[in-house]
Amino acid sequence: MKLPAILIFLITLITGLISCKAPETNKATRTATPNIIYVYADDLGYGELGSYGQTKIKTPHLDRMAAEGMRFTQHYTSTPVCAPARAMLLTGLHGGHSYIRGNHELGGFADTAERGQYPLPKAAITIADVLKTKGYSTAIIGKWGLGMANTEGNPLLHGFDYSYGYLDQKQAHNYYPSHLWENGKWDTLDQPYFYVHRKLSPDSATDDAFASFIGKDYAPDKLTEKAEKFIREKKEKPFFLYLPYTIPHASLQVPEKWVNAYKGQFEEQPYFGQQGYTPSKYPLSTYAGMISYLDEQVGKIMALIKELGLEENTLICFSSDNGATFNGGVDARFFNSAAGFRGLKMDLYEGGIRMPFIARWPGKIKAGAVSDHVSVQYDLMATLADLTGVPAPPNDGISFLPTLLGNDKNQQQHEFLYFEYPEKGGQRAIRYGNWKGVKTGLKNNPAAPWQLFDLSKDPSETTDLASKHPDLLKTFDAIVARERQDSPLATWNF
Numbered sequence: 001m002k003l004p005a006i007l008i009f010l011i012t013l014i015t016g017l018i019s020c021k022a023p024e025t026n027k028a029t030r031t032a033t034p035n036i037i038y039v040y041a042d043d044l045g046y047g048e049l050g051s052y053g054q055t056k057i058k059t060p061h062l063d064r065m066a067a068e069g070m071r072f073t074q075h076y077t078s079t080p081v082c083a084p085a086r087a088m089l090l091t092g093l094h095g096g097h098s099y100i101r102g103n104h105e106l107g108g109f110a111d112t113a114e115r116g117q118y119p120l121p122k123a124a125i126t127i128a129d130v131l132k133t134k135g136y137s138t139a140i141i142g143k144w145g146l147g148m149a150n151t152e153g154n155p156l157l158h159g160f161d162y163s164y165g166y167l168d169q170k171q172a173h174n175y176y177p178s179h180l181w182e183n184g185k186w187d188t189l190d191q192p193y194f195y196v197h198r199k200l201s202p203d204s205a206t207d208d209a210f211a212s213f214i215g216k217d218y219a220p221d222k223l224t225e226k227a228e229k230f231i232r233e234k235k236e237k238p239f240f241l242y243l244p245y246t247i248p249h250a251s252l253q254v255p256e257k258w259v260n261a262y263k264g265q266f267e268e269q270p271y272f273g274q275q276g277y278t279p280s281k282y283p284l285s286t287y288a289g290m291i292s293y294l295d296e297q298v299g300k301i302m303a304l305i306k307e308l309g310l311e312e313n314t315l316i317c318f319s320s321d322n323g324a325t326f327n328g329g330v331d332a333r334f335f336n337s338a339a340g341f342r343g344l345k346m347d348l349y350e351g352g353i354r355m356p357f358i359a360r361w362p363g364k365i366k367a368g369a370v371s372d373h374v375s376v377q378y379d380l381m382a383t384l385a386d387l388t389g390v391p392a393p394p395n396d397g398i399s400f401l402p403t404l405l406g407n408d409k410n411q412q413q414h415e416f417l418y419f420e421y422p423e424k425g426g427q428r429a430i431r432y433g434n435w436k437g438v439k440t441g442l443k444n445n446p447a448a449p450w451q452l453f454d455l456s457k458d459p460s461e462t463t464d465l466a467s468k469h470p471d472l473l474k475t476f477d478a479i480v481a482r483e484r485q486d487s488p489l490a491t492w493n494f
Contacts, residue, residue: 033134033238033388034361035314037305038380039298040089040244042082042143042172044356045324045332047339048248048291052356056266056335057288061299062318062358069316069360070369070404076376076431077322079421080345080352082169083117083145085321085377086244090126090146090158092381092395095420096484099124100146101492102423109170111178111193116168118489119153120146125393127381128159128240134388137161137234141227142244145169149184156183160242164226166219172246173197173277175253176215180222189222191215196251199273210270213278218255220245224297228304235308240384243301244321247294248287250328251278258289271329283329302360315361315387319377323352342461348419348429348438349461365404373403374431376417418483426494430476435469436461437476443494450476 046052049059051066078088079095087093087100095101099121107115120126128138139162140155147153148167155163164182166172178193179186200209227243252271262285271283280286298318305314324330324337325345332344343349357375359365378397385392386399396418402411419429426442434456439448450473452466466473486493 033136034364035239035241035305035310036131036136036384036387037241037243037301037314037316039301039316039318040086040142040242041294041318041320042244042246042249043322043325043330043345044248044291044294044320045335045337045339045344045351046341046354046356047336048324049356051358053339054335057291058261059291059295061295061302065298065302065316065318065360066358068362068367069358070365070371072357072359072375073370073372074374075319075355075357076353076374076417076419077320077355078376078378079419080322080347081421081423082143082249082321084421086143086145087120087124089321089377089380090128090242091120091124092127092378092392092397094376094378094396094418094483096418096480097396101420101487101489103145103169104489104491105170107168107170109173109195109197114148114168114171116148116151116153117145119148119151120158122152122157124158126158126160127384128242130159130381130385130390130392131238131240131388132159132161134390135238136388137230137237137239138242139163139227139230139239140242140244141165141223141230142242143169143172143246144244145172149181154184162230165223165244166246172249173251175219175246175251176213176217177219180219182226189215189217189219191217196278197273197276198278200279202270202272205270205272205279207281210279210281213251213253213280214256218253220247220293220297224300227301231301231304231308231310235310245294245297248290248324248330250276250325250330252280252283252286252290252329253278254286254290254293258293259285260289261285261292262288266334273329275327275329277328280329284331284334287330287335312361312363315359315364317357317359319357320355323347323354340460346421346424348421348427348440350436350455350459353419353429359404361404366406369406371403373400373408373411374414374417375400375403376414416479418479420484422487422492422494428480430479431455432472432475432479435472437466437473446494 104118174196266284268284273279324332338351341350343351382397382399417431453461
């Protein structure tokens with residue numbers, strides 16, 4: 001039956017009035033399908049970008065990204081090492097709920113022994129799974145670390161239409177590998193396999209010996225090439241590009257151009273491999289060059305987005321999986337990599353988990369903004385679901401979209417952030433307002449006491465106030481009892 005024109009008009013008017021009542025932020029979150037690029041550095045410390053206080057390493061493109069977007073000062077990784085940080089980022093689950101909680105290694109370093117890490121279970125729902133329901137094309141280009149292609153951890157089984165890069169983190173110790181993986185198939189590079197943890201003798205190390213750790217095909221070049229290709233091919237529809245580069249994780253390897261950019265600026269001695277990973281004749285220059293190289297790759301991605309006219313419809317994010325490392329010839333103290341915070345990679349102190357985070361979206365995110373909103377990488381699932389109007393699976397995060405869009409009054413705050421890390425003796429941490437509780441050595445001493453720090457006055461966590469605030473410690477115990485679930489892998493339980 002055809003409705004009378006006046007009735008059609010009234011229905012239209014009422015519908016319009018109802019829709020007008022929706023807050024502006026809701027409108028943005030329900031209708032937007034921007035392209036999303038998430039660049040993930042590897043072992044990059046909080047203080048290793050110019051916009052976060054670095055003075056020795058040049059990062060002009062990331063500094064420009066911060067100047068044109070928003071820089072977060074209290075953003076955390078979910079845990080302080082590679083594989084679990086990636087799993088929690090993608091699934092929105094914290095360390096007490098995550099499927100993956102540590103770097104559980106399988107196989108060995110040789111190509112014939114490549115087995116990867118403990119695979120992400122098929123039941124896991126990732127950000128890519130969620131965004132695909134909204135019509136997004138999805139890609140993971142870089143380091144996966146959550147299972148080989150012949151396991152249920154295959155990225156193609158977790159919402160990604162395309163995958164390229166390292167599947168096994170041990171292979172990613174070498175920037176000149178014999179191969180990478182493209183959609184589960186071996187992609188041969190122009191160099192043979194070599195063992196990256198081979199030491200050199202200080203008495204006999206020659207220039208040729210150091211040069212033997214350098215090949216022809218630099219893997220990060222391939223990652224950028226594939227990322228640019230994906231962006232060009234998918235520019236007509238919304239895409240999600242997860243771009244986890246392996247830089248600046250050891251080994252210390254970068255094309256000579258980038259070493260030369262810093263040679264002569266630092267007093268440095270050769271590194272012979274005594275703390276693992278490849279030797280390097282100029283370790284300080286190489287490390288600085290690696291970060292500047294990474295910075296250039298981000299600049300290339302931003303330039304391509306501009307060239308294609310996609311700037312106003314592309315959200316680009318940059319962060320790191322954990323704090324700077326302590327081995328492989330890296331000198332975190334020299335570069336002030338932790339920006340004065342206590343701890344490094346594998347620590348639940350601030351230096352291991354407080355991360356740089358920059359978000360840029362011209363026209364949506366205010367240029368030059370700085371936010372002290374307390375956020376964590378397991379918030380990303382909730383944030384991107386909020387942004388695109390897609391229901392998120394159960395997760396532990398809180399959307400920080402209001403903060404990105406300048407709606408701080410509508411920003412929900414975390415009651416607490418929960419961290420759990422089963423390696424390096426077993427650790428646990430809780431951030432609760434400005435308070436931070438940390439436990440270490442839990443595997444040998446399940447009754448290890450809380451250390452308590454007031455981050456508002458003591459961000460370097462030097463003064464333990466636990467004896468003065470017993471009620472807070474009881475609150476932390478209650479949070480642990482409520483939040484923690486046993487892992488199916490026994491070694492991750494303590």
